[in-house]
Amino acid sequence: MNPLVLVFAAPLLGSLVLAVMGHKPHGRNVNVAFSFGTLLAALFLTIKIVAEGPLFAFNSQFFIDSLNIFLVTLTAFIGFTTSVFSRPYMRIEEDRGKMTHSRMRLYFSMYQLFSFCMLLALTTNNMGILWVAMEAATLTTVLLVSVYRTPASLEAAWKYFILCGVGIAQALMGTILLYMASQKVIAPGLNPLLWTNLNASKSILNPTIMSLAFVFLLVGYGTKVGLAPLHNWLPDAHAEGPTPISAVLSGLLLNVALYAVIRCKILTDGALNNNFAGNLMIGFGLLSVLVGAFSLLRQRDIKRMFSYSSIEHMGIMTFAFGMGGPIANFAGLLHMTVHALSKSAVFFAVGHAAQKAKSQMMDDIRGLIKVSPTVGWGLMMGTLAILGMPPFGIFASEFLILTSAMHQLPWSAPILLLGLAVAFGAIFSRVQPMVFGETNVKPLPHSPALLPVFLHLGLALMLGLYIPNYLNQWFLQAVAIIGG
């Protein structure tokens, strides 16, 4: 049996079971179990890919190569660790009366469906299905962002839905144009929307249509990536939804959207033979870095602050992929991986910290190291990791991106450095008193799930020090696919 079926079946079945079952005390365990199932299936698939190379499935509607397999694994992995984190976190929220039974049921069911949508978006070969899956991922998370039904969360969800809806509509326009371009040149009998077919004949796609299509696709999927100036939904949605959702949004959904942009860029580059797509991405990327970094200075809500940090990091990745070249692409992929790991770890720690202080305002969170040393250290380490301190992985990727920027686009390096420096100052000066300040808060009723935090940070640390050979191979193959 094709392991891909399992990868889809686990979250889909999980969603159904959790929806039908209703909320039971062991619902959170069922959620973890299904997420673990997804992870196992993903690992199984990964092993198969490593052994046998790229895989087509279901009439080549699905295609798995080095570019998406590591994202599939990452998605399944973070999906699993987040479900582990959700167990105590959501339980505390429930105890505090923020979640009712029906909301818990919605939460778990949608969580699984969201995983399914992301995996579908990652593995599909059909650019149309990619669009559908991205839109479906928005729809599933809208209800998760507004799950507390507070005025703020409703506002955030509304903004999220409308802005991403508009954005994703632009992506549909881009997809239509892409289809139009490919219809002309693809041999009859071949499906003109399949990425592999498009990729095979990308050099004969019409450049005019492709450049317009890419603009639409970049604006569309870029809205979901959170690129400035289309980022307005992102801080709200991250800050007002449940923290596990913030973690998967930042760690996974943004990556998936960026992945879609990269797939489109590969086609556009092939058709245009110039750096049009790359330049656009460089522009959006740098703008996002600056907007993200300078917005950090004004934040008082801890989750908002880290979501602006996500904008900044997505900007760095977009910049890297826009710049192209083997080193930058490699660094971009590495950054995608380590950022996802570190940022979700940070959100886990932040979630528990905010629960302890019963507030997301940074002024109210003080002295974590005394109340709960593990959460305090987790937050501190996570912050250091996200700020690109050596020896964490982000340091390595940012270093690579900066050096190749100095080679390829010397003017952009100071801008990047400025962004990084501002972000460092803004975040560190705020996290430091939160971790080491004075406090009188009581410990939490349920022990926090800190395993995911340290697991993620450990992996990010490992990737900073040493990249395993098979991962290195993946990245190199993916870099070859991206080219540019």
Added chain:
Amino acid sequence: MTELSIQLINLFASILLLLAFAMLAQRRVINLVHIYAMQGLTVVSATSIVAFVTHQEHLYYSAVMTLALKVFLIPLVLHRLIKRLDIRWDVETLINIPSMMLVGIVLVIFSFNLSLPISKLSTSVTPGTLGIALACVLLSFMMMITRSKALPQVIGFLSMENALVFAATSATYGMPMVVELGIALDVLVGVFILGVFMFQIREQFESLDISHLENLKEE
């Protein structure tokens, strides 16, 4: 015969543009729903004609699906929503319709310009319609920006999707069936979610005015 069909498709394209402008200037919520249904009907007509001319069988299915969904089901849902929320007589104060219209014209010119090089390359029978579809997308987008109430924003969103379906039909003879099904499903689910949402918003704010939703800002 084909000549007439092409003219008809062009006519429907222009009607779509007209309806997009009508929507932009319409104050009453209930009329917006009617215009939306008309828009759906226009898309259905255009799709059936394209299907007839090009003998693409899946376009007939697409037309039937659009008819069921966008002419009957979604307007019906919106009607019920309006009834349940009791906003039938809601009138929105729109500022300065003439200047909005002028901006609209600029958008139309912009999108015509944008699509002109592409329409020249198009092999479809009606190359010009892509520009109109693009203009409709931008106009719906503008409508969403200028509206302050929740339901008009949603209708703007839906009409944007209508324009996209029209673009797909006229420029490329429709997307593959799987994709169209997926798009339709997404839209349907989106409408239901938004419906649920609007109740929640009203529960919390006792109004559907989006201007209440402006509290999340940087300090």
Added chain:
Amino acid sequence: MILRQIFLQSIVSGASLLLAPLLMGWVSQLRAWLQNRKGPGILQPYRALHKLFNKDSVMADTASPLFRFAPYLVFGCMVLASAIVPTFSTELPLAKAADAIALVGIFALARIFISLAAMDIGTAFGTLGARREMFVGFLAEPALLMIFFTSSLIAHSTSLITIVHSLTGSSFAIYPSLVFAAFAFILIFLAENARVPVDNPSTHLELTMIHEALILEYSGRHLALLEWAASLKLFAYSSVGIALFLPWGINEAGSDISFLYAIPLFIFKLFSIGILLALIETFSAKMRIFRVPEFLATAFLLAVIGMLTYILLGA
């Protein structure tokens, strides 16, 4: 040949002069019926004209010669305008003399003089009417020009005759651009002829009136001329509408037999326009004067979209 043409033209002009008030009467009668009133009868405008011509004209002391002269000029303009439009035949000699832009110019000339005359006396109402008239004109004129341009793009000429030729000549074709232009034209038609959503010709309500405020100071034969000019304007606009949007059946070759059906067909079209106008007037409410710019901007917008669709779609 020349004699024949002069003969033809004078018959047509004379007929339109005489029949124009009938159209006015027909519309008011229809409106009355639609509103469940008995109505004054179709011939009421003639009776009014007759009455006014037999009355003395009273002039304000402050009136300048312009005030006296304006009604004649306006009347002349409207007679000329209705002669320029190819009503039921393209072979009319004067129709070749001027094109659509000249037509707009003639309307503008009449507008300027009537407005000047209204301000001449120096009463508040006159000035108010003049201001509103210029306001409407300033928004309606570009829209009207746009409508003509759209048709001209199709016909590659601004001459109304060529437009009629090219619209009837080729095989039947749907022009989406003309659909827009037609909608725009209806709006302009209502505004320029002081019909209901913009102005109400049958009231003297000071808050809203435009046309009546302009001619408030006139009486006797001057008022009669202006009323007649107003009905001629309605006639001229209807004929323009027919020429641009319903040109089928207009006599082209100039053969005498085709007049036999061209004339009744033209009268039938006029009657239909009357019905349409009465229906619009009955079913719409007079809008506040501040809404008029919106109304006219819509017309302009439609005309521009019409032109743009022509450019993009080529139809």
